[in-house]
Amino acid sequence: MVGDGLNSPRHQGGKTVTSENQNIFPDKYSMRNTRILNLKRVGLKGLSEDIIETACAELVNAVSLEDNLLTELPWELHRMSELLTDLDLSKNKVSFIHSFVSRFSRITRINLSCNLLRALPMEFAGLQTLCELNISHNRFDHLPSCIYELEKLEKLVANDNKIKQIDASDCGLGALRQLNYLNLNNNDIQLVPPVLGNLTNITKLKLSGNPFRQPRHQILASGTGAILNYLRGRIPM
Template structure:
């Protein structure tokens, strides 16, 4: 019996999570029978265009997913759900975001791939907001009231219609992960500055695809053999828009990043895929490397999840910190903001070798010595500081100067933070 039938038969009493993807055009009223327990409601992949006005009867509801439906407006009724903290309406047809839809406990709002042209000033009243996903909309400006979002850490603005980043945005004390690629800004904010000679194409016919290695928000990575004898990794992109931005921006950034010991080498762009799928061909990373951490959970929101027994030696920690600071300095020297400097995007070995991956949120900015350029680098320095802090928490031999550096990197005054060359010097 499928989930909807079981719901209607009263067989899901006591459930804390409900997933329904069965072509729904109306909200099943039987969901209210779970009001005393339901915390996560996932209605992604249906044909809904509205939600009931009495949705607030789901008094324990914390997480609501309604992506890939037919909403043209963010439903105002969700703002009355007193415990709702995470809301996802990706890939709908949303044009309007009414103020009433913004609840008091909202921490994580996903509105990627819609048609939103403006946000209400009341967005600034979402004082708990930590993650705000807006890539792939039609925004021409952001409300200045967002200066009140003092806890905002991750903001995705890629593929909108912004002519510039507002000055106030670069002063937000908690902002660490920012993406803006694909907006009609000046050329220095939208194009690669230096490709370091990596611009080759790799023909699909030259690849022998093997097993799948992993899957992320933007694509699927598989092992392959190139030209009969070279092991490589091939990333095939899923579509035209991800939560971070577009595959084209990611590919441009990967190529523009050039060569560095702490980057996965790019062999070239894929050409000639039978279905026209975009892709990148990269060096195959050895099996001695593993993921430093897992993606944030619903509970941790903006913080990665580590296995409970994770510990690092002082030598390994220092090696990783030096490697990450060096590659970040390299990227910013080329005018590239990674935008997603996280442990879950870091591959590492027990000895402290590390590689930074996933350029899905990368963006370009001019190396003009301006205050804007300085602020953009120091926003990423905060991301490094958070990354370093997570490692320090899992090391038994922490040096006082490492703690001092970590505190300097995450301090709320953006321009008072060190730049990456200062970080390198402090770790020398």
């Protein structure tokens, strides 16, 4: 059981229920056929061991916990560390990610959007199979440095935070050689560094809704190629 006391799921009549007495035990045959544990919008405040045990037995590799009441990455998921490839924790109240996240040795996609996150643990850098990360609609004031260690990362969605600057150096975004999609819309970015234009692996770049003056809206509206060309033209000789 989850160790959060009164808010944990509990057993009644052999079923796993939330604190609101709603039966939320998923159908194991559906899990077997789809390899998905789907617990969207069921008022979850935690996960029970029996749900995870069943998911492991059915070789589930995708877990959706979207739109619940979770405040952290559920500890019980560590039992799925060698199975999990897709994790959706969007639309919760998550403010903390446990360091055991580094055990997800096969994970390719994580959605943490619409939560209360301000930071990610350094152990996040261990997710060397991660291709897609969504941290939009959180409270980040900078991109966590652990993200720059994700060598397989192709898509980074970080719009609608409070990010103030872009690190496009070889130790920042420049280290992500596979990155082709970057969304930094609606942040608090004051300056776009010209060296960002050197990251030609990026084919989709979104920067609208920030307070910087250059590039102007007309260039932003012209697409990624125009933005990168403009930035390269401003790199000092």
